[in-house]
Each structure stands twice: as structure tokens, then as C-alpha cells.
Amino acid sequence: MAFLYYLHLHTDLLKPEVKERLNPEKYTPFTLTEKESLTPDTVRFRFRVNRPRFDDELEKLVDNIIAQGAWAIDIKDHMVQTYRTYTPVGFFMSNVVDEESGSREGFLEFVVKRYPRGSLSRFLHDTRVGDQVEMRGPMLVWPYYAAKYRHLYMIAGGTGVAPMYQLIDRILNDPEDSDTRISLLYGSQTEPDIIYRGLLDKLAQTHGDRFSVSYLVDRGPATVAQVAVPNVDTVRAFTRGFERGKDVVLMCGPDAMLAAISGVKPIGAGQGPVQGVLRELGFTPADVFKF
Numbered sequence: 001m002a003f004l005y006y007l008h009l010h011t012d013l014l015k016p017e018v019k020e021r022l023n024p025e026k027y028t029p030f031t032l033t034e035k036e037s038l039t040p041d042t043v044r045f046r047f048r049v050n051r052p053r054f055d056d057e058l059e060k061l062v063d064n065i066i067a068q069g070a071w072a073i074d075i076k077d078h079m080v081q082t083y084r085t086y087t088p089v090g091f092f093m094s095n096v097v098d099e100e101s102g103s104r105e106g107f108l109e110f111v112v113k114r115y116p117r118g119s120l121s122r123f124l125h126d127t128r129v130g131d132q133v134e135m136r137g138p139m140l141v142w143p144y145y146a147a148k149y150r151h152l153y154m155i156a157g158g159t160g161v162a163p164m165y166q167l168i169d170r171i172l173n174d175p176e177d178s179d180t181r182i183s184l185l186y187g188s189q190t191e192p193d194i195i196y197r198g199l200l201d202k203l204a205q206t207h208g209d210r211f212s213v214s215y216l217v218d219r220g221p222a223t224v225a226q227v228a229v230p231n232v233d234t235v236r237a238f239t240r241g242f243e244r245g246k247d248v249v250l251m252c253g254p255d256a257m258l259a260a261i262s263g264v265k266p267i268g269a270g271q272g273p274v275q276g277v278l279r280e281l282g283f284t285p286a287d288v289f290k291f
Helices: 002-010 057-067 119-125 158-172 197-206 232-238 255-261 276-280
Strands: 023-039 042-052 069-077 082-086 090-098 103-113 132-143 151-157 181-188 211-217 247-252 288-290
Touching: 023 057, 023 103, 042 090, 042 119, 057 132, 069 103, 069 119, 069 158, 082 119, 103 119, 103 158, 151 158, 151 232, 158 181, 158 197, 158 247, 181 232, 197 211, 232 276, 255 276
Parallel strands: 151 181, 151 247, 181 211, 247 288
Antiparallel strands: 023 042, 023 132, 042 103, 069 082, 069 132, 090 103
16 A cells, blocks of 8 residues: 555556647547637637646657647547648646646647638537547648748738747747747738737737738728738738748738739648749749748
């Protein structure tokens, strides 16, 4: 009995298996802990993520993937066995250990817009706090390391801001990446539809020498945004100063926006040709990445 007491007190051998751990090789159920409406059709979802007291090979694999650049998670609708890939806008792991379970708790956050024909988005919007959703990941989407580029020009629409925000947060909080500059051109239907405007504005104020954000909206009234579409003149002005080989243009948004500016990213592997406004301005596939 004394030996068992020692194992319980000083090790995690007798504690239950830690569940809700990120795994890039198989789907795992995660519990929805928070659900917040950001706009009439867009919601922030927070899911609980756990880790054992001491990282093992699985956690080392996860951390290695995340460290390599922009990453995403596959989310599955278990009712119809379909999935879609989403980019987390937030990921946090606590160092505080729950002594009863021998685990540490954190969270994953996603911003998802509900589309009338989007089966995954409708599935997520119908979930309730306490429900579990199956996920697989992380998966590396775009390799990035500190000082890889001099300047990142980001063009996003709607929830396409998610991978941009992940990168913005990463770069601005990395002391080894202090020379990289970021410009974000962010389009929405109206000003109330601008996701994370408060956070983006605060980052622009705090890191004004390195990060700037400009808003475009389809229709007014508008107080901080320009009522305009990202046409040749808009994009030319936004990318003024672009240096080939040192800078990159990142794209993410609805297909209609991509078709007009950069060309739509094809399903599956590959980026497809650069088309639309960027092609007219002379940008090449080496200059552009589409999420």
C-alpha cells in the first residue's frame, strides 16, 4: 500500500489517461468550453486541450509542427463523416498541473462564419458548450521562420483573417523576429462585420512601427474603413514598396475575392497560377501564397 501511495503522490502512473490531446495522426474529441458571437453570422469557438504533466513524443511532435510556421486543424462533422480545415486564431497551454488528473489544460480558438450551404460551418454553429467535436492536427500549412521575409503584405476577407492573425500574433511576439514588417488589407461587407477589429487596432497602436492595418468594406456607413473593392489601384497602392525575393503577398478569403485578386487556390495540393489583379500588377507565383 505504501508503494501505491508513493506512485500516486509522486508519479502519474496511477492517474487516468490524459484525453483531449492534439494529435496530427488521428481524430480526437475535444470539448467546446466557450462560444461567443462576434458578428451576426460569425462565432468564436474555444475548445479545451490537455497535455500530460511532462511532454512525451506526441507533444514534441505537435510543438515541432507548430514551430515550423502557419498551421491548421481538421475539424470533422461526425454525423456525416466530412471534415474541413480551419486555422486556429488562438492556442494556449498552461504550465499549471492538475494534481488529480496529472494534466495541464489549455485551449484552441477558431473563428467560423456560418454559410447557408456550408455543412461544417452549420454543424459547428449548432454545437453547444459541453459538446465534443472531433479534430485532427496540427498540420503545417505554410513554412515560416523568423526573418524569412522583410515585409509580409496580407490581403484578407472575412474569416480569411484567421491565418493572418495567427501569423501576426506569432511574429509580433517573437523577439527573434523584431525586424519583420506586416501590412494587412482587410475586407468585410460592413464595418460591424470586421472580425477582431479591436485586437487588430490595438496591435497597430502597440507595434505601429512594424504593423499596419487598413479596412475595406463593401458598403457604408463607414468611419474607419474605406468603402471600396480591392481593385488594381487599391492593391497597387497597398503593395507599393514590394521587393521581389525579400517580401511576400499572403492571400486568404472568399473565392470571389481570391478570383478577383490572386486567382482561386485549387482543391488539393498546389497553389494554381497567379491571376486577377496581382497578375496584372506583375506578381508571380514566387511572390504570392494563398491559404
